[in-house]
C-alpha cells in the first residue's frame with residue numbers, strides 16, 4: 353500500500369495492482385521525472401501479466417473512454433456500498449439570490465434545517481485564505497506578488513500578504529500605493545467564509561479543512577476524528593473535503609462557487625469540477641437516508657449543470673467527451689507540452705521560438721504544433737515560462753517528431769539557466 357512511487361516496488365510474483373481513486377491528479381508527478389503512476393501501473397501489469405484495477409466513482413475521461421469502448425473491462429457498482437440513496441442535487445441561482453460573503457438565503461435555510469435535524473453541513477470552496485485580494489476601489493490597483501503573475505492573498509491571523517505560487521510574504525498595505533485610498537478586501541476564501549458562518553450559526557461547532565488548517569502532522573486525523581464524533585456541525589473546506597473520507601452524519605453539501613471551475617482556461621478544469629461535485633455528493637446522506645447537494649451558480653442552465661446526476665457519471669460527462677472529440681483532445685487525441693523556462697522574458701521567448709521551429713520542421717502528418725505562447729502563469733518566482741503544445745490523433749508521430757526535434761535543439765547552444773521540459777500527456781496546461 354503506498355502513494356505513486358510504491359508502483360516501483362520490486363515484487364517477485366506480482367498478481368494484481370489496484371489504483372484506487374484513479375482520477376486523482378496526484379498520480380502524476382509534475383516535475384523531475386514526469387510520470388503518471390496510473391499509466392505506469394497499466395504498463396507494469398502488461399509486462400508482468402498482472403491484473404490492474406482502476407477504481408473510481410468519477411473516472412477520468414481517458415479511463416472511461418477505454419472502458420466503454422472495450423479496451424478495458426468495465427465493472428460497475430450500481431448500488432452504494434452501504435445501501436443508502438444518492439442525494440438530490442439542486443442549484444441555487446446566484447443571479448436571483450445574491451450571495452452575501454458567499455452565502456445565499458436558500459443555502460442558509462437548508463443549513464438551518466439540516467442542523468436542526470442533528471446532521472452536518474459541508475461547504476466546499478476551492479480557495480484558501482481570508483480574502484482573495486487587496487484591491488483599491490478608487491483606481492483599480494491590486495496587490496500582486498513582485499516575483500510572479502499572481503495576486504497576493506490575505507490570511508486571518510497573519511499580518512502579511514502571501515503569494516500561493518512562490519511563497520513570497522510581503523507587508524500588507526493599508527492604503528493604495530497609487531492613489532492613497534484605503535484598500536478593500538475582495539473575494540472570498542475559506543477563512544472569511546468560516547467567520548461569516550460563525551456569525552450566522554453561533555454555538556454550532558465549526559471546522560475548517562484546508563492546507564493552512566492542517567499544517568502540522570496529525571492535524572488532518574484530529575480534524576477528521578472530531579467530525580466523526582460530532583452530530584450537528586459545519587465543516588468548511590477545499591477539495592480536501594471531497595477526498596474519499598467517510599462521514600456518516602453529513603446531510604447537506606453546499607458548493608459555494610461552481611462557476612469558478614466551469615469557466616477556467618485549463619484543459620481539465622471542467623472535468624475536475626464535475627468530479628469534485630460528484631465526490632462531494634458522495635459524502636452526503638451516507639448515514640440516515642438521502643441527503644441534499646446545493647450548487648450555487650450564476651449559470652443554472654449550463655448543459656453540464658443541468659445534466660448533473662450524481663448517480664450516473666458516464667451519462668453526465670457524455671457532453672464533455674463529445675466536446676473533447678470535436679477538439680481532438682484526450683482521450684480522442686494525444687498531447688505533449690514543451691515548457692521553456694529562463695530568467696528573462698526575451699531569452700525565454702527566443703528559445704521557445706527556436707524549439708517550435710525545430711518541431712515544425714520535423715512534424716509528420718497529423719501533428720499540430722501550437723505556440724509558443726506564454727504559459728498561463730507567465731512569470732513564477734522571477735522566471736518566465738513559454739510553452740508549445742503538440743497535438744496528434746495518433747501517438748507514434750508525436751513521439752517520433754519530438755525525438756527528432758529534441759536531437760536538433762540539443763545541438764543548439766542554450767544559455768545557462770534555460771530549462772526545457774517535455775511533458776507527455778500533461779494533466780494540466782497551466
Ligand SMILES: [Zn+2]
Pocket residue numbers: 488489490491492493528529530531532533
Ligand atoms: Zn488606488
Ligand SMILES: [Zn+2]
Pocket residue numbers: 497498499500502515516517518519520733
Ligand atoms: Zn509569488
